[in-house]
Amino acid sequence: MKVGNQSLVSEFLLLGLTEDPDLQPLIFSLFLSMYLVTILGNLLTVLAVGSNPHLHSPMYFFLCNLSFNDICLSSTTVPKMLVNIRAQDQCVTYPGCLYQVCLVSVFSGFENCLLAAMAYDRYVAICHLLRYTLIMNPHLCVLLPLLSLAISITDALLHGLMVLRLSFCTPLEIPDFFCELAQLIRLTSSDTFINNLMIEVAACVFGVAPLSGIIFSYVHIVSSVLRMPSSEGKHKAFSTCGSHLAVVCLFFGTGIGVYLFSDMSSSPRNGAVASVMYTVVTPMLNPFIYSLRNRDIKSALRRLHSRAG
Numbered sequence: 001m002k003v004g005n006q007s008l009v010s011e012f013l014l015l016g017l018t019e020d021p022d023l024q025p026l027i028f029s030l031f032l033s034m035y036l037v038t039i040l041g042n043l044l045t046v047l048a049v050g051s052n053p054h055l056h057s058p059m060y061f062f063l064c065n066l067s068f069n070d071i072c073l074s075s076t077t078v079p080k081m082l083v084n085i086r087a088q089d090q091c092v093t094y095p096g097c098l099y100q101v102c103l104v105s106v107f108s109g110f111e112n113c114l115l116a117a118m119a120y121d122r123y124v125a126i127c128h129l130l131r132y133t134l135i136m137n138p139h140l141c142v143l144l145p146l147l148s149l150a151i152s153i154t155d156a157l158l159h160g161l162m163v164l165r166l167s168f169c170t171p172l173e174i175p176d177f178f179c180e181l182a183q184l185i186r187l188t189s190s191d192t193f194i195n196n197l198m199i200e201v202a203a204c205v206f207g208v209a210p211l212s213g214i215i216f217s218y219v220h221i222v223s224s225v226l227r228m229p230s231s232e233g234k235h236k237a238f239s240t241c242g243s244h245l246a247v248v249c250l251f252f253g254t255g256i257g258v259y260l261f262s263d264m265s266s267s268p269r270n271g272a273v274a275s276v277m278y279t280v281v282t283p284m285l286n287p288f289i290y291s292l293r294n295r296d297i298k299s300a301l302r303r304l305h306s307r308a309g
Contacts, residue, residue, distance in 0.1 A: 011091045012172045012179065012187075014084065017272055028085045034284050035078040041287030042067035048300035051307075055300055058136040059125070059240075062118045063290060065145050066247075069114060070283035073107035076100060077178040077279050097179035098160055104279070105156035105181065106149075108255070109206040113148030115248050116210035120144075122241050123217035127224045155202050162198060166190045176272045178279070207255065214248055243290045250285065254278035 017027060045067040049060045077100065084090050092100070124135050159181060166188040174183045185195050218241070225237045254277035291297045 009094045009168050009172065011093050012097050012174050012184075014081075014090045014092055014177060014179070015173055015175045015272075016081070016084075016090060016177045017276070024085050024088075028082060031078055031280065032082055034280055035074060035082070038074045038078075038280070038284040039071055041284065041291075042071045044301060044304070045287045045290065045297065048297060048304050051304055052296075052300040055296055058121050058141045059118065060296075061141055062114055062121060062145070066111065066114050066118070067287065069107055069110050070286055073104070073111065073279060074283045076103040076107060081177045092179060097174075097184065098163060100179040101163065101181050101184060102156040102160045104178065105159055105202070106152045108278070109152035109155055109202070110145075110149050111251060112206045112210040112255075113152065114145065115244070115251065116213045117144045117148065118244050119214040119217040119248070122244060123221055125240070126221050126237050151205070155205065159195075159198060159202070162195050166192070166195070176275055178275070180275060207252075211252055218245070243294055246289050247282075247286055250289075251278060251282050254282060 018024075046064050049055045049064050080092065080096075080100070084092075121136055125132050128135060163181075163184065166185070167190045168187050169189045172187055174180065174187070176183050182199065185192050185199075221237070221241060225234050228234050228237065254274060291301060
């Protein structure tokens, strides 16, 4: 087997979801449609919240951050895939691959932290209602996303620097539709102990820690709601959490699926399908989940539509 230093690597081959040429037009149309729906849905959410003063609250501030992050996450992977299918060229340059690895790490990590921040906001709103405005003050609302983004960027840069030290074996084929860190590391001929250790640490920081915070928040939320005397109060409290809980299950469920498939599955293509779920499908569904279950968002969208009309 031929071994080359990373400085000699010019490009990688993305195998995509299928090698069947007859399915490529269908995949192109499907992913283009999903991408356009993702952009439109999340932009409408941001515009609806921004145009309605009644929605200028911590919960909707975090929702705007989530929508913008979903646009960025989807834009990191889907456009390159569409260009490759259209050009019938599945290659990606070494710098382009490294760039994609870092951006996916940033936006996926940031999404996890945002979901945890949104769970904390619901916890404070339900369990400490009288102190809500004091705790969820503007300073904290800005600090939480900024700190989360800074940690995500630092993590992504560290992963990128650790990839730079690796040498790679041929053939340089990645069984996915974008450059996924775990798949990239599998191609190397170098010692990957540090890289794998960093992946495990990142999984704890951006997976275990936020999920633990979300579970902690919802345990206390459920406990507080069950102690409410009126059924109307219980329904209102649960309805404010339903959309967020659905998004959490969708994103963390698919993220865990990618993590498990990359380690246990004998077919790398299964990991590619799981990757589609958390980089394409979840960002597309988030606006629908929030708009369908949230009266305030639906009302803001109707007002936005009436202004446009």
